Amino acid sequence: MGSSDVGAEVLFWCVVLARFALPLLIPSFPLPAILACLLLDGVDQTIFQLFGYDPPFYQSYDKAMDVFYLSIAYLASLRNWTNPSAVRVSRFLFFYRQIGVVAFELTGARFLLLLFPNTFEYYFIAYEGVRTRRNPLRYALKFWILVAGGIWIFVKLPQEYWIHIAQLDLTDTIRDVSWFLPALAVAVLALLAVLYFVVRPRLSPPDWSWRFRADPLPEGIDEAQERAAYQAAHRKVFDTTTLEKVFLIGLISVIFGELLPGVETTSLRMFLGIAVFVVINSAIGLWAARRGYSWNSAVVSFAVVFATNVVLVVLADVLLSRGPGRMELADALFFVFLFSILITLYDRYRPIAGYRKQSVDRTEAER
Template structure:
């Protein structure tokens, strides 16, 4: 295995694996996913000779993947139904925007549908470090989401997706007044005022944080990034609700799996199905999966761990998709893409089903929300 391929595999596996830690350690895991997302292309450019043509599409698909995991973690970890509903709206609003962008390539859509969910999720988990987020009133939750949307995400989305400005180029050319190829050490060495500015910024941030902490209410618990240590702010101790096959959650699960799969289908090779065909195919798999799960459950079969459930449902879904390809598709199949879609679908369905009973235990019905 070449060093280029090894570096590529390590980065991609990190992007696929680290988000799974969000369920137990949401704040450090999602920040790590965000950092890897920001650094991966630079890592490839500086340490490999890989052809990165088309990687932007993969990058955006992997963004959707870790944000989908973050959304599913709210089923388990967010005890406040109102905050969870706000997160749900923000997540699906962005997801629809990304699908629209992938189908049209109109970059302005990413400005209209900003990724407010991610920073809203991070802020909620920052509060949980030492305080029970149930303290947040409905007005504070809405105000937090609105502040992030207007003052953080809109400028950021415009910078990245409309103006298409590169931060490195902007800093070197417009701030430091040097060529793009100039090293950072040289650029900063010729602009020592920037070092002084950073010192001032750090001091101001420290002062602001100290004042904010002084004005904050007393902590509800010792600070920890492990949500299981703050079980009163999660749904872990809720009595799981009994869920049925035919209910609203089945529609949501099909929509979630379908939209995520459409996004990945736009960037994976040899996947020529239309968005509608993809959604219909995924919905069939989701419904068939729900029927099989209900049949197994009626016979007393349950899964002690998420891993067991994932592997069991992977076998079920492989059989379902095998029958579909055998009897209904006659064209060539990209085996790699098919296996990837199978595992992606199985993961989303498994995690959704695993924590849906906890969410249903504390969620008001859709009509009462």
């Protein structure tokens, strides 16, 4: 392998590491972190090309990285968003997109990415943009549906067509079409003018100064012991929360399974295998919650979940006969790492969303 090849490979893994690490900032700094993820997503292919590296699997890699950081964003919405109606819209948009990405990975049909556009990402940005200056509880379900619908129709459908159907690249188009960059600049300036001169004067006064850090968690659910108590009181091993977690982690695992070259198992086996592990994790987590075992540190919580799942995978590898369709142990450990992150964050953040919804429902019932 030549020095240029080694340099390109090092660059590739640095970008992959950045695309894994940046999303972990979204729960604490929702808007800046997701904008950084969006920027890196937009320029990573250009970075590769500048260094003469053009991975043939870029489309699948890009989708896998997108799914990972959008999964963290969805979990951050469970942690941070105070408006349950906005969370409902977020949940639909997120899972709708994941179904489309899985269908694309299994079939290769690009029109599916147009049919299942990534509206969730810009919807998340819109909510956080509102929250920087205003209380999201001001706005009812209808408002958030209109926001999602506007993004879907006027932003994401043209963008998904441009990227996945026409297969055009922004950098290449700017270079090859002389009038495109001036037209784009004029369109951006026109949009900013409309926002400043038409929309801004009609906005109600802001509720607070700029907020880019996530708001503090509500009292009563901000400590690990309180979240454990909430889970013990409201959770069962087989319930809608476990079902949501199965689809959250199962779908992203199928997408990553299509990307990794060493994974030879079928997508159905992958999903069912992940589902079994998720249910086992739910049972263990509920058992721990009922006995008051919990940790305020996310790092410690992840270490416990990861170690538990490593033991489960090793035991399964020893007890089950190896045959066709089995994953290599190294690939299995990668998936352990991946879904241990998601399980840790989901189990920490899902009780917060449930607690907030109960509080809002209680307040509305008392009116």
